[in-house]
Amino acid sequence: MLTKTPFTTKEKLEEIASVYPTPFHLYDEAGIRKNCENLYKAFSWNKGFREYFAVKATPNPFLMNILQEYGCGCDCSSMTELMLSKATGACGDAIMFSSNDTPPEEFKFANELGAIINLDDFTHIEVLEKTLGKLPEKLCCRYNPGGVFKISNAIMDNPGDAKYGMTTEQLFDAFAILKEKGVKEFGIHSFLASNTITNAYYPTLARTLFEVAVELKDKLGVKISFINLSGGIGIPYRPDQQPNDIFEIANGVKREYDAILGANGMGDVAIYTELGRYMLAPYGALVTRAINCKHTHKEYIGVDACAVNLMRPAMYGAYHHITVMGKENEECDHLYDVTGSLCENNDKFAIDRWLPEIDMGDLLFIHDTGAHGFSMGYNYNGKLKSAEILLKTDGSFELIRRAETPEDYFSTFDCFPIYKKIFE
Numbered sequence: 001m002l003t004k005t006p007f008t009t010k011e012k013l014e015e016i017a018s019v020y021p022t023p024f025h026l027y028d029e030a031g032i033r034k035n036c037e038n039l040y041k042a043f044s045w046n047k048g049f050r051e052y053f054a055v056k057a058t059p060n061p062f063l064m065n066i067l068q069e070y071g072c073g074c075d076c077s078s079m080t081e082l083m084l085s086k087a088t089g090a091c092g093d094a095i096m097f098s099s100n101d102t103p104p105e106e107f108k109f110a111n112e113l114g115a116i117i118n119l120d121d122f123t124h125i126e127v128l129e130k131t132l133g134k135l136p137e138k139l140c141c142r143y144n145p146g147g148v149f150k151i152s153n154a155i156m157d158n159p160g161d162a163k164y165g166m167t168t169e170q171l172f173d174a175f176a177i178l179k180e181k182g183v184k185e186f187g188i189h190s191f192l193a194s195n196t197i198t199n200a201y202y203p204t205l206a207r208t209l210f211e212v213a214v215e216l217k218d219k220l221g222v223k224i225s226f227i228n229l230s231g232g233i234g235i236p237y238r239p240d241q242q243p244n245d246i247f248e249i250a251n252g253v254k255r256e257y258d259a260i261l262g263a264n265g266m267g268d269v270a271i272y273t274e275l276g277r278y279m280l281a282p283y284g285a286l287v288t289r290a291i292n293c294k295h296t297h298k299e300y301i302g303v304d305a306c307a308v309n310l311m312r313p314a315m316y317g318a319y320h321h322i323t324v325m326g327k328e329n330e331e332c333d334h335l336y337d338v339t340g341s342l343c344e345n346n347d348k349f350a351i352d353r354w355l356p357e358i359d360m361g362d363l364l365f366i367h368d369t370g371a372h373g374f375s376m377g378y379n380y381n382g383k384l385k386s387a388e389i390l391l392k393t394d395g396s397f398e399l400i401r402r403a404e405t406p407e408d409y410f411s412t413f414d415c416f417p418i419y420k421k422i423f424e
């Protein structure tokens, strides 16, 4: 039987839960460090390589600081992500601002921090110039070649249907105009497929971007200093999926780099990545307790977490593997729906899942929630967001975000008389 192994034990989870009650998101420091080290090792052939962690995936300063130890920058797309990145100590070209439908004041703040601005749209050239008075010397443009993104004959995603980026024609126009307006250094950015589990995604994307880069340099005489392959490297959420091999991915990018950029006198171009999921998803878990069982037309296990703590199953029908702690070796001979308590029938962490028999009080370890987990949370039904806890390399644990309280939930009423009544 295919399975996934939790990064900690039932005893450790009970120890943590005795201090910080369930539900909570738990992160594995050792796993985060090892993975980050490997990413940098794999791309060490490229002198300027840098990962800009996609802050939206897990906006927690403690985790961001760990990634920063390895040289990671921050990829932001909103005002608060910029504010958070600044607070973690990131500044200048350690911040990349890749936003779309951007309010001008966010361009202004990004520029004040010295961030590299990535223009999502042709019309933003004018907005940026008006907002800043003068364009920065270094700028990046986001490219969307349209059509479908294919590897061999498999369609990976549908960029032609995505709201992001400029067309090929717009990209060339933008570079020409920006050069004329005094921009000296350029970057190209593109994100064409999400959660890919094939080692061919980055190399295929890289080839497209490298070819465009050579053409831009030849036609317009612009200096391209970096190419940002953005996010999109996936993780095996299902136990039967093969994990990506970052060394093979990086070697594939190197092959294209040497053949296209190297061969055209562009061997000094830096490669940037902007990974979120790949950096943290496997190193986080939602830990929750079974508190109800219900037998009607189906067998339901109710837990103390809900879609507010992890939205992906409800939103995309995403699969998250579940381990019933302490029952790892028992037979999965019970068919359950594992549900949260929202008044929404899609609030299910698993549907028709074979699991060992679950007793009330059992701890469930919902795997791979380290990215796009906590961060997608919301407050429907007045449900509160959970704590985040770091399981450290030495086995100790630390609270890295406290759980929300009713005071937090009602805090936007605090200027009204009703606020006091709520707590009377």
Ligand SMILES: *Cc1c(COP(=O)(O)O)cnc(C)c1O
Pocket: 054, 056, 057, 075, 098, 191, 194, 195, 230, 231, 232, 233, 274, 275, 276, 277, 278, 371
């Ligand atoms: C979401 C996002 C990422 C990260 O995506 P992952 O799938 O988590 O790797 C990177 N760049 C941009 C611009 C994004 O919007």
